[in-house]
Amino acid sequence: MTALLTLRGLAVGRRLGPTDLALAAGEFVGLVGPNGAGKTTLLRAALGLLPAAGHSSIAALPITARPRHVAYLAQERELVWPIAVEELVALGWRANPDHRGDGMAQARALSQRLGLAAFARRQVPGLSGGERARVLLARALAQGAPLLLADEPCAALDPAQSIRTAKLLRARADAGDAVLATMHDLPLAARYCTRMIVLDQGEIRADGPPGTVLTQELCREVFGVAVLRHGAGWTIAELEDEA
Ligand SMILES: Nc1ncnc2c1ncn2[C@@H]1O[C@H](COP(=O)(O)OP(=O)(O)OP(=O)(O)O)[C@@H](O)[C@H]1O
Numbered sequence: 001m002t003a004l005l006t007l008r009g010l011a012v013g014r015r016l017g018p019t020d021l022a023l024a025a026g027e028f029v030g031l032v033g034p035n036g037a038g039k040t041t042l043l044r045a046a047l048g049l050l051p052a053a054g055h056s057s058i059a060a061l062p063i064t065a066r067p068r069h070v071a072y073l074a075q076e077r078e079l080v081w082p083i084a085v086e087e088l089v090a091l092g093w094r095a096n097p098d099h100r101g102d103g104m105a106q107a108r109a110l111s112q113r114l115g116l117a118a119f120a121r122r123q124v125p126g127l128s129g130g131e132r133a134r135v136l137l138a139r140a141l142a143q144g145a146p147l148l149l150a151d152e153p154c155a156a157l158d159p160a161q162s163i164r165t166a167k168l169l170r171a172r173a174d175a176g177d178a179v180l181a182t183m184h185d186l187p188l189a190a191r192y193c194t195r196m197i198v199l200d201q202g203e204i205r206a207d208g209p210p211g212t213v214l215t216q217e218l219c220r221e222v223f224g225v226a227v228l229r230h231g232a233g234w235t236i237a238e239l240e241d242e243a
Pocket residue numbers: 015033034035036037038039040041042
């Protein structure tokens with residue numbers, strides 16, 4: 001197993017307790033937890049974007065070497081400068097020091113493959129929230145790094161696009177990359193992730209295959225919902241005593 005990310009005792013003040021984590025090639029890990037649990041903090045500290053105690057294998061790299069190893073989709077999707085979709089995707093390509101050229105051909109091909117062709121020539125600030133989210137994910141993927149840290153890649157997407165994105169991330173993992181993505185849609189994460197990590201109040205509460213992580217007890221305690229499993233699918237429901 002090739003570890004693409006290793007965290008040892010990574011901690012950020014009161015926001016994230018000492019956290020150990022190893023992420024291997026082939027894993028699509030859904031990082032779930034209530035609002036304010038510390039998910040974004042964990043991603044940003046792992047990337048070296050936040051002052052943190054402990055060790056992150058990515059933060060330990062020289063800053064100029066990091067884009068070769070990891071791409072990041074930030075939770076913040078706002079872009080205010082005028083730039084065309086394909087140009088922005090090409091910037092992702094150019095961020096990787098191993099890539100040569102302006103990346104426009106690669107950006108065009110990737111935009112086609114990800115279904116962005118209909119708005120590929122438009123300026124990013126004029127796109128809808130969901131379109132912008134998909135373009136920013138394309139930019140991150142264009143980097144071609146073996147590790148992707150994605151903060152809510154399915155937020156603001158319509159149901160079909162959410163599923164397509166989850167399947168795309170799973171396909172990346174199946175092809176040998178590693179993906180760590182924060183998600184709020186528990187059924188979607190359970191369906192497509194190879195592994196789920198539940199973070200609550202800055203502590204990892206559970207870590208493993210979705211079927212073992214999403215127990216009734218944990219979902220009630222951490223999320224305040226009931227979880228129902230039916231075949232390969234999952235649904236969430238309000239707790240009976242709150243109905
Ligand atoms: N810059 C900051 N300074 C101080 N506290 C912060 C800062 N940013 C976030 N926090 C706090 O740290 C905690 C964890 O925040 P974080 O953004 O990591 O949560 P999250 O799990 O990603 O939440 P969400 O699901 O709402 O995106 C929260 O209590 C938040 O208010």
